Amino acid sequence: MSTQPIIHAVNMGKVFPGVIALDHVSFDLFKGEVHALMGENGAGKSTLMKILAGVYQRDSGELYLDGKPVTFNNTAAAQAQGIGIVHQELHLMPHLSAAQNIWIGRESTTLGGWFVDEDALVQKTQQLFDRLNLKLDPKTPIRDLTVATQQMVEIAKALSYQSQILIMDEPTAALNPREVDELFRVIHQLRAEGVAIVYISHKMDEIQRISDRITVMRDGKTIGTVPAQTPMNQIVAMMVGRELPALQKDIPDQSHQPVLLKVQGLTRGKVVQNVSFELRRGEILGFAGLMGAGRTEVARLIFGADTREVGAIWINGQEQAIRSPQDAVTAGIGYLSEDRKQLGLATGMPVEANITLSSLKRWLKAGFWLDSTHLNQQAQELVTRLRVKTPSIHQTVRLLSGGNQQKVVIAKWLLRDCEVLIFDEPTRGIDVGAKAEIYKLINDLAAQGRGIIVISSELPEVLLLSHRILVMCEGHVTGEVSGRDATQEQIMNLATQRGSLTQPQAT
Numbered sequence: 458m459s460t461q462p463i464i465h466a467v468n469m470g471k472v473f474p475g476v477i478a479l480d481h482v483s484f485d486l487f488k489g490e491v492h493a494l495m496g497e498n499g500a501g502k503s504t505l506m507k508i509l510a511g512v513y514q515r516d517s518g519e520l521y522l523d524g525k526p527v528t529f530n531n532t533a534a535a536q537a538q539g540i541g542i543v544h545q546e547l548h549l550m551p552h553l554s555a556a557q558n559i560w561i562g563r564e565s566t567t568l569g570g571w572f573v574d575e576d577a578l579v580q581k582t583q584q585l586f587d588r589l590n591l592k593l594d595p596k597t598p599i600r601d602l603t604v605a606t607q608q609m610v611e612i613a614k615a616l617s618y619q620s621q622i623l624i625m626d627e628p629t630a631a632l633n634p635r636e637v638d639e640l641f642r643v644i645h646q647l648r649a650e651g652v653a654i655v656y657i658s659h660k661m662d663e664i665q666r667i668s669d670r671i672t673v674m675r676d677g678k679t680i681g682t683v684p685a686q687t688p689m690n691q692i693v694a695m696m697v698g699r700e701l702p703a704l705q706k707d708i709p710d711q712s713h714q715p716v717l718l719k720v721q722g723l724t725r726g727k728v729v730q731n732v733s734f735e736l737r738r739g740e741i742l743g744f745a746g747l748m749g750a751g752r753t754e755v756a757r758l759i760f761g762a763d764t765r766e767v768g769a770i771w772i773n774g775q776e777q778a779i780r781s782p783q784d785a786v787t788a789g790i791g792y793l794s795e796d797r798k799q800l801g802l803a804t805g806m807p808v809e810a811n812i813t814l815s816s817l818k819r820w821l822k823a824g825f826w827l828d829s830t831h832l833n834q835q836a837q838e839l840v841t842r843l844r845v846k847t848p849s850i851h852q853t854v855r856l857l858s859g860g861n862q863q864k865v866v867i868a869k870w871l872l873r874d875c876e877v878l879i880f881d882e883p884t885r886g887i888d889v890g891a892k893a894e895i896y897k898l899i900n901d902l903a904a905q906g907r908g909i910i911v912i913s914s915e916l917p918e919v920l921l922l923s924h925r926i927l928v929m930c931e932g933h934v935t936g937e938v939s940g941r942d943a944t945q946e947q948i949m950n951l952a953t954q955r956g957s958l959t960q961p962q963a964t
Contacts, residue, residue, distance in 0.1 A: 463488050463523055463622060463653050464509065470517035471504055473856060475848030478504040480677040481518070486622065491644060491654045493668035493685065496696055497890045498860025499846040500674040502657050503545065506624045509655075510542040511535035541620030543611050545627040545657075545859055551600035556582035558599055559614040585613040590639045604795070605632050605748050612640065616647075623647065624655045627859075629663060630885050636748075641667055659889060661689050697890040714738045716774070717908040718790075718877050720759065723768035728754045730932040732768075736877065736908040741899065743923030743940065744912040746952045750929040752912045753795060756879045760792040761785045772877070786815060791870030793863075795882040795912075801866040804855035808847055809836040811854050812868045839868035844894060860887040867898070878902060879910045884918065896922060916945045928952050 464486035471479040479501050486492050494502045507513045509520070511529030520527055522538060529535040532542075549558045556578040557564075565577035582595035591609050599607060608628065615623060625644075629637045644654060644667060656668055664671060665685055673680040673695040680695045718736040723729055729751050736742050744752040757763040759770060761779040770777050777788045785792070794801045802811055813832050821827060836850050843864040847857055854862055863883070870878055880899065884892045899922060903909050913919050919926055923940040928951035936951035 461524065462486060465521040466509070466518065468518040469505065469508065469515050469520070471508065471513060472516055475852065477677050482674070482677070482679045484672060484679065486653050486655060488653050489648055489651045490670065491648055491656055491668045493664045493671045494655055494657045494674065495664065495671055495692060496674035498858035498887060501677040502674055503626055503858070506542060506626060506655060506657065509535070510540055510624055536618050539619070539621035540624070541615035541618045541622070542624040543615045543626060543628050545630065547607050547611060549599045549607055549610060552598065554596050554598055555593060555610045556595035558610060559585065559617050585617060588616070589613055589643055603748060605636060608632060609636065620652065622653045626657045629658065629660065659887060661889070665689070693889055714740065717772065719771040721769045723755060723758055724766050725754065725758055725763060726766070728932050729758060732934055734927055734934070736910060738906045738908055739903050740924045741903050741909040741911060741922050743919040743926040744910060744929065745916065745919050745926055745948045746929035748914070750952065751932040752929055753881055756792060756881050756910065756912060759785070760790060760879065786873065786875070789876040790879070791873055791875035791877070792879045793866050793870060793881060793883060795885065802854050802862060806854060807851045808840065808845065808854055808865055809833055809850040811865050812836040812839060812872055815869055816872045835872055839871060843868055843898070860891045863887055864891070867895070877908045879912070881912045882914065883911065916948055920945065
């Protein structure tokens with residue numbers, strides 16, 4: 458690592474309507490360094506990095522690149538200086554291929570520039586994929602890829618600029634352990650080549666595994682920079698500035714509780730095959746498995762987002778004809794999707810509208826007059842309860858951080874008062890403080906008698922929350938284990954078994 462910083466930011470400031478995003482923030486980055494940036498959602502991490510990448514322009518402060526003052530008025534200017542960024546939210550065009558997305562605006566051409574040289578695009582893309590050890594046809598349309606694979610395409614796109622500074626904002630949020638290992642291999646390779654990397658993540662184990670230094674931000678300010686070997690409890694204290702709510706693992710026996718949700722023989726092609734289970738009142742049922750195991754697909758079938766070929770669903774002993782999400786909500790089922798922006802939020806609308814949209818009929822007077830005062834009061838109470846960081850309930854949702862957007866989705870289903878709540882990757886991209894709050898919330902909801910399904914790629918999360926755990930592989934349920942006795946090794950063994958071995962049967 459060199460002694461001269463490649464990036465030197467001094468007293469950076471940025472203000473959005475009603476929010477001070479950055480308040481005199483300073484930051485250094487050296488060549489050949491992986492510098493982790495940590496903080497709760499809304500701390501200012503992504504805003505700082507977007508200024509470095511030319512997405513935003515700073516309102517105050519100084520920015521130096523290799524000792525020279527610079528201002529990037531757009532992303533192209535930053536890219537021209539060797540700065541690339543992998544955003545937390547995907548920025549790909551679904552109708553184009555992976556190769557076309559990576560090289561758009563920089564296409565190789567033939568016949569004097571009149572035609573795009575598709576073969577050259579594919580060849581260059583394949584070289585990037587080989588570097589990432591990504592088994593993917595460059596011609597594949599983005600819409601046909603999983604979220605995890607789309608994330609890898611984003612990383613390949615950033616590398617295509619031959620970046621000397623690479624900013625990664627939650628790059629492993631949708632990756633499985635094998636894909637994370639491959640990404641870290643690439644990061645180590647780039648660091649050895651002298652590339653400077655800023656790594657934003659809420660995953661503590663990743664931070665200490667991959668980084669050299671850690672800078673902690675809170676409420677738009679720089680709290681401090683420490684070595685990566687610093688004890689995590691010290692870093693957490695720097696991040697949150699408060700005591701986290703304690704969460705004890707409590708796995709009571711729920712077998713005596715009445716069945717709330719019953720699923721029998723749920724099938725859709727090869728992605729979900731003959732899945733049956735029961736969910737009791739007050740129970741948290743975890744779904745574990747590798748990417749592509751069929752967990753999300755089961756949730757979408759229960760919620761009516763996809764059409765089941767075979768199978769039946771009962772709520773409180775009554776069979777439900779669920780053909781759409783509206784049918785599911787009417788039956789008392791709420792679904793927090795893993796893709797909150799596409800399927801959980803109207804990002805151009807305010808917080809209040811997003812929380813209340815699915816519950817408007819409850820607040821109609823005389824069938825047509827909306828009690829907006831009471832509705833706004835309910836929304837404000839949920840914003841306060843979930844600690845959503847927003848200047849007001851009238852703030853546009855797209856201006857909130859990812860974790861606060863996730864809390865808005867949860868608030869929506871709490872207001873609807875659904876009996877069955879499906880949490881699909883509930884803490885993806887959420888900081889340690891918000892995670893603890895959401896874990897406590899899930900436990901509180903179960904204690905109130907709701908039935909909870911938690912789908913998560915983080916095994917410690919599934920083990921911490923679940924009373925029972927169903928494990929899936931290739932569309933089948935391959936095992937059921939008690940949350941009290943389950944181990945990561947036991948779950949991973951079941952998650953790699955083919956075929957239905959110990960399919961639990963709903964009775």
